[in-house]
Amino acid sequence: MLNYKQLYYFWNVAKAGSITRAAERLHLTPQTISGQLAELERALTTDLFRRVGRRLELTSAGKLALTHADEIFQIGYELEQSLLSGAAGGELPFRVGVADAVPKTLAYQLLAPAMALSESVRLICYEDKLERLFAELAIHQLDLVISDRPLPSELGVKGYNHALGQCAIAFYAVPELAVRYRADFPRSLRGAPFLLPGDKAAVQAPLMRWFSEHQIQPRILGKFDDSALMKAFGKAGVGIFPAPIILSDEIRDQYGAEVVGCVDEVMLSYYAISVERRLTHPAVVAVSEAAQKALFVKVDTVR
Template sequence: MSRLNYHHLYYFWRVAKQGNLTQCAHQLHVSQSALSSQIKQLEQSMGLDLFKREGRKLVLTESGRKAFSYAEEIFRKGDELQSYLLTGEQQEGAALRIGMLATMSRNFIENLMQPLVGRPHVKYSLEAREQSNLLAALGNHQLDLALTNIAVIGDDKQLWQCQLLARQPIAIVGPPGLKLPERFNASYRKQRWVLPVNDSPIRSAFEGICAQHHFTPDVIAEANDMAMLRLLARDSGAISVLPLVVVRDELDSGKLVHYMTLENVFENFYAVTIARQFPNNLVNELLTLAREQP
């Protein structure tokens, strides 16, 4: 398949918008025959008729209408790109591309994105990736912002801009009706546990507390994904150790109860960016609003 000739596409787009070949040729400072020839070459390369004649009028065919809708978007994006490169200012409708660590709390992401939800002319996309893929996409300019709960340190090849956005307390939660105190003691020995996997910072901190109390938890399930931990906490009947934001809805509805908060144990949430000549203004706005949240 031959590559699309955008010069021909531009002429087609202008004629389709104008609806009159003669007038369009005058505006473009080309002869009518040259303009007609350019469009004919586009049709031949596609193997489709884009216009049909009705009397003296040129009318778009079904294929022509589809091609026109694509051309509209292509040249709108071209104008947007030109403005962006010349001034660094984004036009309305510019997109914000966000990558997030696949194991992060969806509730935290939802809270973070709330200022953009429903705002006119704002488009955004969210992609879940693992950490190395997340940073690679950011470094290759496929993402404007990366969200993670793992701190990122720069090296000689890449200087990451890593900002702490929030710290969420880690709590013990479980089904209602358990007679458990607000301080860790022998009452917790009788319980079954759902925990993050062994190599997670939350699990390591919890294991440290257990060691202080000479306590070995009866672990029935482990997960490295906060969405899965949320489901296990809600449905297993066991007690769990996780950030309160993860089970916000279950706590509000009474399906789960917050029994105690682990002292000096937090999950940190980071925003990672890289230096850009033309930064996305929505990134700065979103991060500023996030830091202002209580």
């Protein structure tokens, strides 16, 4: 009979890409996982991995095993969620990963509906780089990832992109800068001091195209992976910064920054990424429905 613990170790190694990374996630020694993998391969009478230099690659048998392992552990995850949802009086855990490019205020607005459910929900929230969050999602350590971009197909992670919606961006600045650059917008922005998201942010490329189309050469004083840090520099009057237009009230209250101008041509998209094709977790459903009804321009769900 198949040893499902050994299959789980194999699945983690395949998702992580190495025994060492899988061992770190599972809080085990690499020797333990290596030994369990060897026993699984002996039981199945076939090699599941081949070593290429310092990397492990799946054999054809390993690829077949991974396909079935994905289905097995997906069914197990759905069973767990069904039982947790039906447990009378119990707390429903809701494990969410938030990409560091998603503004904190927006993340709160997206997740708040889950906390208002009649069921008792215990939110467990993580912020990290998208690649690490996707890896945790792949092994069912997260129920949901909130991201400003869809799940890249090249990662090999089986997941589904549930579009929450879109919104335009605006440029913000402290009142003195806002008054100076608001007149004759957007031509007034030529040579203006800017604070921009980092190069990996989804908005970076369309924003630079917009500058080019309007023949604007911004004076870029800084780039930031952390949107809150970018806004903190903006609050100090260092430069103009972009953010979702739907956060204008919060940005005014928290950072003392006013809208310089709205950029309707540059839209930000947000996604709820899950391992479920059809959303079933009550908290995930609440997040998706509330976002599309109240926060954003509704867009179609995409694979």
